[in-house]
Amino acid sequence: MAAKRLVVAGGSGFLGSHTSSTGAWADVRHANLLLQVPGSANLQLHEAGRRSGEPRWDAVTDSSDRPSWASSVEWAKADLLKPESYKPFLTNASAVVHSMGILLEADYKGVVQGREPIVSGLQRAFSSSKLGSQNPLTRHEGESLEPKEKDGQLTYELMNRDSAIALAQESSSEHVPAFVYISAAAGAPVLPARYITTKREAEATITSTLPELRSIFMRPAFMYDNSRKFTLPIALGGFVASEFNTLLGNKLGFLGAMAEKPLKVDVVGEAVVEALEDESTRGAVGTKQIEALATKAWRKSML
Numbered sequence: 001m002a003a004k005r006l007v008v009a010g011g012s013g014f015l016g017s018h019t020s021s022t023g024a025w026a027d028v029r030h031a032n033l034l035l036q037v038p039g040s041a042n043l044q045l046h047e048a049g050r051r052s053g054e055p056r057w058d059a060v061t062d063s064s065d066r067p068s069w070a071s072s073v074e075w076a077k078a079d080l081l082k083p084e085s086y087k088p089f090l091t092n093a094s095a096v097v098h099s100m101g102i103l104l105e106a107d108y109k110g111v112v113q114g115r116e117p118i119v120s121g122l123q124r125a126f127s128s129s130k131l132g133s134q135n136p137l138t139r140h141e142g143e144s145l146e147p148k149e150k151d152g153q154l155t156y157e158l159m160n161r162d163s164a165i166a167l168a169q170e171s172s173s174e175h176v177p178a179f180v181y182i183s184a185a186a187g188a189p190v191l192p193a194r195y196i197t198t199k200r201e202a203e204a205t206i207t208s209t210l211p212e213l214r215s216i217f218m219r220p221a222f223m224y225d226n227s228r229k230f231t232l233p234i235a236l237g238g239f240v241a242s243e244f245n246t247l248l249g250n251k252l253g254f255l256g257a258m259a260e261k262p263l264k265v266d267v268v269g270e271a272v273v274e275a276l277e278d279e280s281t282r283g284a285v286g287t288k289q290i291e292a293l294a295t296k297a298w299r300k301s302m303l
Contacts, residue, residue, distance in 0.1 A: 010099035081145040093179040132157030136165040161198040186256035187222040221260030238262040270294040
């Protein structure tokens, strides 16, 4: 049997690094891609990698020491918007994972950080639509994605939707059998609606245009880990809200992901690889199914 080869786009990030270290795929060849975008402040953590595409370990684990599994990974840099830079890594891949995306656009972050006027910044951040790249459905194989916002801003449309569609298209053209897109359980009142609508648009487009590709859309709620201390109090609030939501019969559903049970990041990583192992898994995978897949993976590891 040919060895499995997992390609994780965004493999040096929070979830990507946990996916690479997990389960039955941990001892096989990986190509973890540090996908950069020109001018992106959202990828500073990734850019701090000491090796080619390798993360700063104390930012994604509890230790600054390089874990043993990292030696089995081929770390590489590529440009998220230029498929020709990552396409060579897709050859003979058993599966590809898209673990890239943005939570906040520059306008929203600028307001929060005091760099943008509040009114105009929020108006643009919460606008009903922004431009992504050229139409990904008419893009030629290998063609770069061109940001269409006048200032070249990295929008939800570009990062959460078009980059995922392009990676799925390029994976399909290389006959990769399985593709995982890290989506989200829901939006939230504090986020622009386009955060979640662009993710759902990516899911729908990949499903309808690439039926031969076994596509899996992981929809976790908020992810936390001890390596990122600031996530712990947020997760605690999420646990409380999710319990109240259950007791109230989902009457807090309007809170979206804020009322969903948070998940430890390694649980999601385990669920990703277990979903790839189980060829019957495809389509949307919600919070409860993510937990079930992770439990299944844990039981296998105990045998």
